[in-house]
Every structure is written in structure tokens, then in C-alpha cells.
Amino acid sequence: MADTNLRNDKELPVIVRDEVHADHVLFIDADGNPVTDLDMFERFSCKIPNLNPDTPDRVEPDLVNEREFFEDDLPLLPGGGRIRIFGFKEPDGEPQFPAPTMRWVEGKIIHSIVHMKKNTHTIHHHGMDGTNFNDGVGHTGFEVSGSYTHQFKPRVAGTYLYHCHKNTVLHFEMGMYGFLIVDPPVEGAPFRDGGRGMVRRMNDIVPYDVEAMWAVDEFDTRWHRPINHLAGLACPFYNSSQVNAFVPTGDENVGLHDFRPDVFLVSGVASTGEPIADRRVAVQAAWGDTILIRLLNAGYTVQEYLFPDLTVEVVDVDGRPLGHEPEGTFSRPFTIAAGTPFRLTTARRYSMLVTPAEIGRHPFKVRFLHWITGREVGRLETFIDVL
């Protein structure tokens, strides 16, 4: 008899995973073909349709934006070193990171067009509650092989984002995201990034003088080595005779569960350790100006933010203005007192209003906390200068 004192000698009951049955017919499709469990599993996991469909119920748009995919080495590292980026750009624009802002207007018919030359990607307009067909998710829809026109009619102004939703763990980290702003339906909208504009506060529309757009992010530079778009997907290994097709487990896997950020950025500007003074990030305002800060956690850490000497009012969470009727009837704007740290996890957004009372430099500090250990893995700082 084996040493019964060792746990690993015991024979244990097994909690088994559900099966995927290759011969279990779920339904008959329009062409009369049977669709099985295995077909559905493949449809979810790997054999996602690559399509180029017409937009259902297409109407003439009020506003159109176009994006296409690029892959390039951009000088984003501290000190100007280059790093491989997957991104979105305008068809006649230069590659940039983050992707150019989509700027829409409440109540208008929007067409957001994505073009793909090779490979498939998608755009998910995060926070836009459209139909599934316009949602840009492969495993509940399709991936775009040529082009697709997403149609929306944004109901309420607020701060959103857009990003690729294919192999998202990799493509979002590689840079395929940008802000999506819905401005209120007032003269001058859509507004210019960074400048004057109007924002919803409860049932009012109030002006701001300066706009900060802070997408706080990190890179794990190991992930940005020239890398296959499909890295980590089961597809390259797929063998349809094998029901349980997964990428082999073990140390040879691509390691997309293991995120070790080593570069920390706000809106494409990496921290060198000094407070970020780059004018794309640091805010310059005149005394008496009202500043609208759109804050996005675009990374994979828990981000802890601090305004040591400014009290800000949060007027919009995730594109839903607080206290705005009808959808915000049961919410209220809230303040974050000076010196009080607050946290956002991945993809959450706050829109915050502040009118600094004091002339001078008002810091904004970020601590990056590891998503498992909770330990600080980085920090950065920028500021609002009131002149």
C-alpha cells in the first residue's frame, strides 16, 4: 500500500467540465444544415465569421467617422524609444496613440466606419448601448474583414471609449483604443479636444473652459515585441477532429495572463519619473476657468488617483450624467475631497468638474496597483497650472 499520508496518493472525486458534443444537433439552420454543440463552441472560440455586412436599417447619417488599422513602431517610450503599436487611425491620418478621439453629438445619427486591409479586427464602442449587430464583438457577432458601418443614435452626452474587441487581451494593450466623447446638443458641438465646450450636469448643460482628457495606461513592453495578431488564440492550433481544442498549457504558452507593466503613460505620454509637463497632458488654465477632466483607466492595473489640493465634482460615470432624467433619476453628482485618493479599474470613466480657487500648480498623482498582489508597480504625476 502506498504511503496514505500523502495527499497526492488519494483517488479523488472529480468535478467534470461540461462536454462539447460533436453529434448533438441544436437546431437546423436556414440552409437546412444541422448546427451542433461543437459548431457553437467553434463559433465562440475560434471560427468567428469574418464578414463585411450591410448595416441593418441603415439611414442617412448626421455625422461620420472612419478608422483603419495600423501596426507601427511609435516613439512612445520614455526618452523617445520606439515600441510596436497596433492602433486605429483616420484613413488619411498618421499613426497615433491613443487613437484619434471620436467626437459625436447627442441625438444625432452616427456612422462609425471601420476599414480593415488585412487581418480582422473590430471596433467596440464601449458604453454605447446599441444593438448586438453594431457591438463589435466577435464571439457574439462577427469580426470585420473589409469594412463595416456601425450605426448609433447616442442618447446622452458623456465620456466613452472605443477599442478593438478581437483577442482583446492583446489588442487593447497594444494600443487599439481612443476616447469616444458625446457632446450635448448645443451650438458648436462637437467640440475640439482640449478646448472650451459644454457638458451635462444633472438636467443642465454647463460650460467649461478647458478640457483634460487623461487616458491612464501602462505597457508591458514584453507584449509589444513584434507579435502575431492571433497570439494566444486557439485558432492556429485548431484541429477540428479534436473536440477540446485549446492552446497547449504549460510554460510554452504566450503568457497573456501575466501582465508586468514597465512603462506608465497618460494619453500616450510616458512618465520619466518627473511630473509630466507635456501640453498634451498637463493642463494650463486661467484663474477662474472651469476645467472638465475626462479620466479613463485604459490599463490593466488598479489605478489610484489623488488631487492633493483640489476638490472635484464627478458629474458623469461611464457616460451616464448623474441626476440626468430619465436614466439618471436615481443618481446624484458627488464630490471627491482634496487629498482623498480614489480608484478606478480597467475601462471605467469619470467626468469631473473643478474650478480651482488658487493660482499655482495643482498636482494630479497616480499609483498603479497590481491587479492580483495589490502592490504598487508604478506611479506618475502631472498637474494643472492655474495662471
Next chain:
Amino acid sequence: MKRREFIKYGAYGVTVVAFGSMVTIPQFIKVGAARLPNGGTLKLSMKEVLFEMVDKRPVYHWAFADAMHGPRIPGVMLMAREGEMINIALTNEMDEAHAFAIPGVVDSGPLAAGESRTLTFAAPRGGTYLYFDPLNAPVNRVMGLYGAMIVLPAAGNTPYSDPTPLVQGLFDALGDQGTMPEFFPGDAWDPARNWVWLFAAVDHKKNEMVRNLPAGQAIDPEVFLDGYLPQYFLLTGKSGFFSSHDPEIFPHGNIGQPAIIRTLNAGLATHSPHIHGTHLAQIAVDGVVAENPFSLDTWSLPPLGRVDLFHPFVAPLDAFPWPPSNILEFPMPFTMHCHTEMSQTAAGGNYPQGAVTDWEIRSPQVGGPEASEEEFPSFRGMDPAMFKRTSTAGRGSAGHVAKESGHGSH
């Protein structure tokens, strides 16, 4: 004392045991939920198991096993109405001390190997609770000894015993055609409409390290946590395709059938769950009813966190036109995934086989009863032929024959 067992238990998602009299407990999640009469006792033991991950890798775990369902991860969901007595007869079938606790409600204290003890406690205030083994924290919990308890309040039309004014206002507005017909067009909240998303993560190498210790020897939590790096991510005991196709995990209903989604985190990762196609109101955090139940599309769920969300089941606010002219777009699925996307992997890749599920608008009709499987078979957006026929108005006689529910969990 160890029995040799070869029994296999299917991971059929949620199993529920309801305490109390039949009439006071609404149908909850599953028609077949086991019910214990007032004064009945749930037998719950702690035991070693192998738990198959999404890629079928069997990983050593510890599980709560109840007499009706066998070992489960998460353990059987406990369901009760506030104030009713809950009796649990615990037996520790393992070699080291284990316990059962719901912080602030009950704590068995350590049970030595082989020891039994019966816990009796009154169901606390309405809300969502995590039960787990708090010993050698966080090891015993992370090894699989966790589950959820849902308590409905003794009275009222909300999930809570003492709702805040705005939460009470929200639930009063539901189904009230007078005040907010556009935003709450359908029914009041039906307490049967609850779903539970219980997040967890597994580092199979750490579990193997525990297995290789001499029986009865506890691992030092610092050793367990050093280099801890989960490779599997679970949503209510399943991952990827399987959590996305289990109707007990994916919420579903017509427009105008509001629901509560109770999210909990038994693991060690901080999650950032994101729902597509709708915003949700955050109505309670860590057992505290929200003073300001604002809506969000992404929320934060740290280890041991509990966040209750109100799902309005309204027409997608930014869709145009609504409803789409092609009825074949229904049932309309949307994904829900953790946006800290490492949690969407399995074994280091295999996107999207991690902590992900769907939710589904069964039909554009407003209010109950829920559209039937015959009217709207659950292709869940996965019928490739759907895309060939997007210009076809109406479902027609194109030959969609629903053979079964199509959820793939049978």
C-alpha cells in the same frame, strides 16, 4: 477514513438550497432548487476533489459538498428569507482544520479533521453574502471553499431590508407607467429574477503545491501567495464557452423585465466586469445599500468584494432604430466580461475562455411573460446563417427548428 471515490460530478453551474417554507421563497434561478422546510438541516462537508478547468485540466481543489448535490465549486447557493432559521450540519472530511463563516453573520470556528458540528443562525438582513473557509487565509478560500448566500428581506419591494431613499425610489418606479413609462416600461422587479456572478481564479501550480504537502500540514500563506499567478478564471464555477451558455449564469428576459445581478469575488484578482448593451445601477457594495445608486457599464470587484447591480432590461438606449426591423436579431445577446483582460484567458491564452458570460434580450416585447423558446429559439447570435438573411423581414418559414434550448449545458 478516506473513501476511494471515482464519482464524477457534472459542473452544472448553480445549485440552490432554499431554507424556509415553500410559500415564502420565490422560484429562484432554477425551478429545481432544493428546498428545506423550516427546521430542516443542510448537510455540508469539506472534502478534496479534482476540478476540471475549461481545457479539461484536472486541478486539485477543496470543495463544500452538500448531501443533495455532492461537491461543488462554488458550494451550493444558500437562499433564505430574512429571519428564517438556517441549520447547517458541517463535517470536515479533510486532514487539517476547516471552518465555515459568513463575516458578520456566523462563524463555525475551526473543525478538526473528521469533526462534525451543527450551525444554527437566523438569516440576516436582505442582501448578498459570501460564505467561505476563513482559516489560513486566504488559502482555504482560494482552494475552493466558497459559495454565495442570498437573503431576501422580510418585507418590501426591493432586495434589501433597509433600502436607501434612492434605491427605494428606483424600485417604486418600476412598472409604474405613470412616472417613467419610457425608461421603466414593463414590470416591477420579480424577486425570482436574480443572477449570481461569482468570480474566482485558479493558479494550478499553487494548488498542486498544497496537494504535495504531507496530509494535515497547512501551507504558509506567504508561500502560497509568493508568485501567485492564476491561469484560470471562473464565473460561478465555469469559464468561457461554458459560462456563456449556461442560462443559470446568463441573464435573460424581455424588455421591461428588470433583474438583479449579484456579483462576488472569492479569488485574489481585482476584477473590472464590463457589461455590453446596457448600463446597470450599482445598488449595494459590500453589503451596504447605495446612497447614490448611479449607473455604470464597468464596476470594480476586489477580492472578497460584493456588488449588487440592477439591470433595467430597457431597450438599448443608443440603438437606432429600435427594435431592428429584422426579428431574427432576437434573442439578442451581449457579452459581459472582465475588462482586466488577463482574466479572459485560460492557460495563458485561449481568449475568450476566462471569466465571461452573456446576457440576452429574449424579445423586443415589453414585460412578461418571457418570450418562449418556440417564438425565439436561443441561437444567441451564433447562427452563421443569420447574417445571410439580415435583409429578410420577419422570421418566416426559413426552417429554424429549435430542437432543444440550445444552451449547450445539458
